[in-house]
Amino acid sequence: MRTVKTAILLGAGCAMLAACGGSGIFNRDRPDEFAVQRQAPLVVPPDFSLTPPAPGAPRPVEGTAAEQALEALFGGPAPRSDIETSALDRAGSAAPGIRSQVGDPGTNTVAKGSVTRDIIAAPEGDGASAQTLIPG
Numbered sequence: 001m002r003t004v005k006t007a008i009l010l011g012a013g014c015a016m017l018a019a020c021g022g023s024g025i026f027n028r029d030r031p032d033e034f035a036v037q038r039q040a041p042l043v044v045p046p047d048f049s050l051t052p053p054a055p056g057a058p059r060p061v062e063g064t065a066a067e068q069a070l071e072a073l074f075g076g077p078a079p080r081s082d083i084e085t086s087a088l089d090r091a092g093s094a095a096p097g098i099r100s101q102v103g104d105p106g107t108n109t110v111a112k113g114s115v116t117r118d119i120i121a122a123p124e125g126d127g128a129s130a131q132t133l134i135p136g
Contacts, residue, residue: 034065035065036065037064037065037068
Protein backbone atom coordinates (compact mmCIF):
# COMPACT_ATOMS: atom_id res chain seq x y z
CA MET A 1 0.00 0.00 0.00
CA ARG A 2 2.82 2.37 0.89
CA THR A 3 4.64 1.66 -2.39
CA VAL A 4 1.46 2.33 -4.38
CA LYS A 5 1.04 5.77 -2.74
CA THR A 6 4.71 6.52 -3.37
CA ALA A 7 4.41 5.50 -7.01
CA ILE A 8 1.28 7.65 -7.49
CA LEU A 9 2.95 10.65 -5.85
CA LEU A 10 6.08 10.21 -7.97
CA GLY A 11 3.98 9.87 -11.13
CA ALA A 12 1.94 12.99 -10.31
CA GLY A 13 5.12 14.93 -9.46
CA CYS A 14 6.74 13.91 -12.74
CA ALA A 15 3.61 14.94 -14.67
CA MET A 16 3.54 18.36 -12.99
CA LEU A 17 7.23 18.94 -13.64
CA ALA A 18 6.88 17.84 -17.26
CA ALA A 19 4.22 20.54 -17.75
CA CYS A 20 6.75 23.17 -16.65
CA GLY A 21 9.35 21.99 -19.16
CA GLY A 22 10.53 23.93 -22.15
CA SER A 23 12.49 27.15 -22.09
CA GLY A 24 10.80 28.59 -19.02
CA ILE A 25 7.82 30.82 -18.36
CA PHE A 26 9.40 34.10 -19.44
CA ASN A 27 11.23 32.86 -22.53
CA ARG A 28 8.22 31.83 -24.59
CA ASP A 29 7.55 33.21 -28.03
CA ARG A 30 4.26 35.03 -27.70
CA PRO A 31 2.65 37.80 -29.71
CA ASP A 32 2.96 41.37 -28.55
CA GLU A 33 -0.55 42.42 -27.58
CA PHE A 34 0.29 46.10 -28.05
CA ALA A 35 1.48 45.68 -31.64
CA VAL A 36 -1.88 44.36 -32.86
CA GLN A 37 -4.10 46.77 -34.71
CA ARG A 38 -7.40 46.47 -36.52
CA GLN A 39 -7.56 46.43 -40.26
CA ALA A 40 -9.99 48.73 -42.00
CA PRO A 41 -12.94 47.01 -43.63
CA LEU A 42 -12.69 46.26 -47.32
CA VAL A 43 -14.50 48.80 -49.45
CA VAL A 44 -15.17 48.65 -53.17
CA PRO A 45 -13.86 51.90 -54.64
CA PRO A 46 -16.29 53.95 -56.72
CA ASP A 47 -13.65 54.43 -59.42
CA PHE A 48 -12.47 51.13 -60.90
CA SER A 49 -9.61 52.72 -62.84
CA LEU A 50 -7.43 52.86 -59.73
CA THR A 51 -4.05 51.18 -59.87
CA PRO A 52 -3.50 48.39 -57.35
CA PRO A 53 -1.11 49.13 -54.49
CA ALA A 54 2.42 47.76 -54.45
CA PRO A 55 2.84 44.52 -52.50
CA GLY A 56 3.88 45.17 -48.91
CA ALA A 57 3.09 48.89 -49.09
CA PRO A 58 1.26 50.35 -46.06
CA ARG A 59 -2.42 51.02 -46.46
CA PRO A 60 -2.97 54.70 -47.27
CA VAL A 61 -6.13 55.09 -45.18
CA GLU A 62 -4.61 53.91 -41.94
CA GLY A 63 -1.75 55.02 -39.76
CA THR A 64 0.36 52.98 -37.43
CA ALA A 65 -0.94 51.90 -34.04
CA ALA A 66 1.17 54.62 -32.40
CA GLU A 67 -0.33 57.32 -34.64
CA GLN A 68 -3.85 56.05 -33.92
CA ALA A 69 -3.13 56.13 -30.17
CA LEU A 70 -1.83 59.71 -30.37
CA GLU A 71 -4.87 60.71 -32.41
CA ALA A 72 -7.20 59.12 -29.85
CA LEU A 73 -5.42 60.71 -26.88
CA PHE A 74 -4.71 64.22 -28.12
CA GLY A 75 -6.95 64.65 -31.16
CA GLY A 76 -5.85 66.07 -34.46
CA PRO A 77 -3.91 69.26 -35.02
CA ALA A 78 -5.72 72.07 -33.24
CA PRO A 79 -6.20 75.43 -34.93
CA ARG A 80 -4.00 78.18 -33.54
CA SER A 81 -5.57 80.69 -31.21
CA ASP A 82 -5.73 84.37 -32.06
CA ILE A 83 -3.00 85.19 -29.55
CA GLU A 84 -0.65 82.53 -30.90
CA THR A 85 -1.26 83.67 -34.47
CA SER A 86 -0.64 87.30 -33.47
CA ALA A 87 2.61 86.40 -31.68
CA LEU A 88 3.88 84.43 -34.69
CA ASP A 89 2.96 87.28 -37.05
CA ARG A 90 4.84 89.79 -34.89
CA ALA A 91 7.89 87.52 -34.64
CA GLY A 92 8.21 87.36 -38.40
CA SER A 93 10.18 84.69 -40.20
CA ALA A 94 13.79 83.69 -39.69
CA ALA A 95 16.44 84.07 -42.33
CA PRO A 96 16.92 80.83 -44.32
CA GLY A 97 20.59 80.43 -43.36
CA ILE A 98 20.24 81.39 -39.69
CA ARG A 99 21.53 78.05 -38.37
CA SER A 100 24.82 78.41 -40.23
CA GLN A 101 25.28 82.01 -39.08
CA VAL A 102 24.82 81.33 -35.35
CA GLY A 103 28.28 79.81 -34.89
CA ASP A 104 29.95 82.51 -36.98
CA PRO A 105 32.65 84.48 -35.05
CA GLY A 106 31.22 87.70 -36.45
CA THR A 107 27.85 87.09 -34.78
CA ASN A 108 27.17 89.59 -31.99
CA THR A 109 26.15 88.11 -28.66
CA VAL A 110 25.15 89.53 -25.30
CA ALA A 111 27.39 88.88 -22.30
CA LYS A 112 25.21 87.33 -19.59
CA GLY A 113 27.80 87.63 -16.84
CA SER A 114 29.90 85.27 -14.80
CA VAL A 115 26.96 83.70 -12.92
CA THR A 116 25.42 82.41 -16.13
CA ARG A 117 28.78 81.08 -17.31
CA ASP A 118 29.26 79.32 -13.96
CA ILE A 119 25.79 77.74 -14.15
CA ILE A 120 26.34 76.50 -17.70
CA ALA A 121 29.85 75.17 -16.91
CA ALA A 122 28.81 73.49 -13.64
CA PRO A 123 29.08 69.69 -13.61
CA GLU A 124 25.88 67.70 -13.53
CA GLY A 125 25.04 66.47 -10.04
CA ASP A 126 23.00 63.52 -8.82
CA GLY A 127 20.66 65.68 -6.74
CA ALA A 128 21.93 64.31 -3.42
CA SER A 129 23.00 67.74 -2.20
CA ALA A 130 19.77 69.50 -3.19
CA GLN A 131 18.00 71.19 -0.30
CA THR A 132 14.64 72.79 0.19
CA LEU A 133 13.86 75.40 2.79
CA ILE A 134 10.32 75.69 4.05
CA PRO A 135 9.74 79.06 5.71
CA GLY A 136 7.92 79.20 9.00
